[in-house]
Amino acid sequence: MRGEVEWRSARLRETRDLTADIRLFALEAAGPFVPPAPGSHVQVAVTIGERADVRSYSIVGPCSDGLYRIAVKLLPDSRGGSAYMWGLKPGANLSVSTPRNHFELTRGRPHYLLLAGGIGITPIYTMALALAEAGADMRLLYGCRSAADLAFGDELRARLGDRLRTVVDGSGEKLDLPAEIARMPAGGELLVCGPIGLLEAAKRAWAASGRPVGELRFETFGSSGRYASEPFTVSIPRLGRTIEVPRNRTMLDTLEAAGIEVVSDCRRGECGLCALRILDTAGIVDHRDVFFSEAQKASNAKLCACVSRMAGGSITVDVAARG
Amino acid sequence: MDKRYPMNAWYAAAWGHEIRHELAARKICGKGMVLYRREADGAVAALEDACWHRLLPLSLGWLKGDQVVCGYHGLQFNSAGRCTYMPAQETINPSAGVRAFPVAERHRLVWVWPGDPALADPATIPDFHWNDGTEWVGEGGTFYGLKCDYRLVIDNLMDLTHETYVHAGSIGDEAITSAPFDVTHSGTTATVTRWMTDIEPPPFWAKQLGKPGHVDRWQIISFQAPSIVVGDVGVAPSGSGAPDGDRSQGVNGAFLAAITPETDTTCHYFWNFARTFRRDDEQLSRDLQTAHVNDGHGVYDQDHAVLEAQQRAIDANPRALFYNLNIDAGALWARRLIDRMLAAEAPAPFIPREAAE
Known part of the structure; x- marks a missing residue:
């Protein structure tokens, strides 16, 4: 969905804990209600330490009562957005954007396979309800660590019945993605939201199946890596600068705050504009983008500064500045 | 706006x-x-x-x-x-x-x-079966980018009084302005029914009927919101029973209009004139098409000159309202049904919950 978002003042109407670390927030925004299509998100103005920042959260459910609902997982090593949200009490004032959609649900496909991992259930839940409502042929595969982490599990079971399959890691359940994809009729779409490991497994299985690339759909906010977020050091020999990237801040934000210009656009690891050339590393590069192919990531020639980081240690990069 | x-x-x-x-x-x-x-x-x-x-x-x-x-x-x-x-x-x-x-x-x-x-x-695709080319036949066309608000076309078709003045000499007739009409509606349709009994047929219809004498003429115009108009029109010899349902001695046509907004002030007008008489007569199909659209001389060409001039006048008089006549009842029902659809799509007004509680 194109176009600028509008920022609106909003009030936190209520919260409800879905699991031990996933909390549902119901937000009442001022101004005419803009109904969100499945796959939409809102941006929320947050404060990280002293710093104003913006986080994107998928909208949960059809919002037919005029409230935007988002579900936020409290992440101990997050950049701080979840801790801010969890600190809010009902009645709190905040600023939210009108909905945007980078993950639009294409109607009228012969089949849909939805695949959610963990908190990635948020857009998938909304899509599942919309598809069930429309009578579409669909299945949902929902993976998480333990049965207690299955947010929306009961609601989904009630609406989808045996079209829902949960896969609980902790109970030793396994997902056979190639087999699941092989079961899909031709023309079916696979829609994925979840951690990067799940996403990359889905991409590999999809590519191996030989199905059309446009029928694999996914969304990522670039916040998930293979490794926990750790502070690391960036050196830029061309500028003679060495900068510490804190655990709760992206490399791109940190460089920009230090006055180092980097061209960027999406800031969620999709467009590739902020890619920097890697000169040297001490440690592991945690590629969190979806712009580079697996082969490109393995070569460690470049990284997307908006989402990717070092799993501790240091990295030496070059920037575009010349003279 | x-x-x-x-x-x-x-x-x-x-x-x-x-x-x-x-x-x-x-x-x-x-x-x-x-x-x-x-x-x-x-x-x-x-x-x-x-x-x-x-x-x-x-x-x-x-x-x-x-x-x-x-x-x-x-x-x-x-x-x-x-x-x-x-x-x-x-x-x-x-x-x-x-x-x-x-x-x-x-x-x-x-x-x-x-x-x-x-x-x-x-x-929910509109019923436009007269255009299928099976029971009814006719070859129409499209005016793409007609320079008027699509609703002006609906106004035009929902009130055929204008035929008397815009289409004098073909389908226009003084009888139209003097015959009473009836307007009915449902949640999504509006219908204008006008019977003109025992009249001299206008030239176009006299030719189609090919029989001497007075006729009973009907115009039953149905609107399907938001932008379909189908006119069931025809004549039958007076006294042959058409007003009571027996049209077998007459000739029956249907003008079909699917009017698609292009912009606020332009539209695409898909039209056809289909008929159940002389269905195999391809020359008649061509003649009927020419009667409607013919390099400025067809009846629809006459309408379009009026509609575009009307839009220019509206643009030149932005704050002037329309006044309505008795003859506009069908058009006003059509507009009301469109307005209902628009209201259903309007964003809900923001009412702070505190005030509502």
């Missing part, structure tokens, strides 16, 4: 024969669309006519199989609007896509749904 047309509706976008395996641009309800017929299954696709990348109209590109190739940087989109190729990178941005509009082919027309795709139900 108030919205003039509902988005959640099926609108005619093209005649089926106009859409081939090549890119065709249409603007429908202010939205640029590119239409094409898929090679694989012959179905029509309708995509947003602006590349995701730099907004160049995709209609300036070309087809590669059933994929649309942007003519600027070569991005490719499948018929569902998903990007399937990006230059100079090994992956595809997952957000990349253009809108795919629900589209269906029925009654020899291609219909698109510019609004919320979740609400698009092909069962």
